[in-house]
Amino acid sequence: MRARFPDFRLGNVLATSFTATLTERRGDAVERIPTPQRLVDWLAVNGLAVESCTTAQLELARELRESIHAAATATAIQDALPASAIQIINDCSIQGRAAAILTPEGNRQWRLSSASCVEDALSVIAADAISIIAGERDGKLALCASPTCQAAFFDTSQSRTRKWCDMNTCGNRQKKARFNANQRKTPEADYTRR
Numbered sequence: 001m002r003a004r005f006p007d008f009r010l011g012n013v014l015a016t017s018f019t020a021t022l023t024e025r026r027g028d029a030v031e032r033i034p035t036p037q038r039l040v041d042w043l044a045v046n047g048l049a050v051e052s053c054t055t056a057q058l059e060l061a062r063e064l065r066e067s068i069h070a071a072a073t074a075t076a077i078q079d080a081l082p083a084s085a086i087q088i089i090n091d092c093s094i095q096g097r098a099a100a101i102l103t104p105e106g107n108r109q110w111r112l113s114s115a116s117c118v119e120d121a122l123s124v125i126a127a128d129a130i131s132i133i134a135g136e137r138d139g140k141l142a143l144c145a146s147p148t149c150q151a152a153f154f155d156t157s158q159s160r161t162r163k164w165c166d167m168n169t170c171g172n173r174q175k176k177a178r179f180n181a182n183q184r185k186t187p188e189a190d191y192t193r194r
Contacts, residue, residue: 008032008042009166013154015129016141017046019069020151020165022062027148033058039118048110048121057118064092064122068129072152075133076141089126089133096123146170 009020009032021032021042033039036053039061043050053061067085074081096119101111112120131137132154139156144165151165164170 008045009169010045011153011166012156013128013132013139014046014125015068015132016072016151016153016165018042018125018129019065019072021065022069023151024148025069026150033061043118043121048112048124050112050116050118050121053118060092061118061122063088064126068125069152071129071133072141073143073150076143076152081133089129092119092122093126093130094123096120096126098124144170146173 009017009023011017011020023030023032033042036055036058039058040050040053067082067088070082070085071089073079074085097113097116098120099111100108103109110124112124132139132141137154139154140160141152142155142160142162144151144153145163146165149165149170151170153162153165155162
């Protein structure tokens with residue numbers, strides 16, 4: 001029987017979706033790429049298919065993930081970028097062999113070489129992180145308002161005031177908690193009025 005893993009949180013921005021492979025960072029952390037095969041699965045879902053992954057490559061991927069999260073967090077709170085995070089992101093960016101190609105629909109897509117490896121895919125993720133941290137794309141980095149999550153996400157809403165990394169998870173959880181708290185207060189008030 002195959003082990004059941006938590007679902008991936010997918011988004012429109014590759015780098016921040018990658019940081020979401022570890023969620024609930026301030027609560028009971030959920031590791032969404034606990035095995036090398038699970039990283040291979042995540043990469044395939046995100047258009048960066050590789051054939052295999054070693055334990056060392058998984059550790060490198062996690063190191064990149066945490067570096068992107070640290071740099072994105074610093075950017076979101078307008079703090080200095082951590083030098084160690086910059087070094088890891090840059091190192092991963094230059095290690096891979098990937099090319100941007102244009103699809104018939106006019107979209108950019110990444111193509112890894114036929115003998116692609118995890119490092120090639122990580123270079124694409126690092127390059128994506130560089131573009132959003134450097135402010136080259138329309139949007140801003142922000143942190144999830146959930147006290148247990150604090151995930152970095154790229155806000156492309158018109159007002160740039162999005163509060164949650166994902167409305168279907170963190171946003172709904174917070175709204176439900178507020179609703180339940182209000183419900184606990186309301187019955188007492190109704191009872192005293194009768």
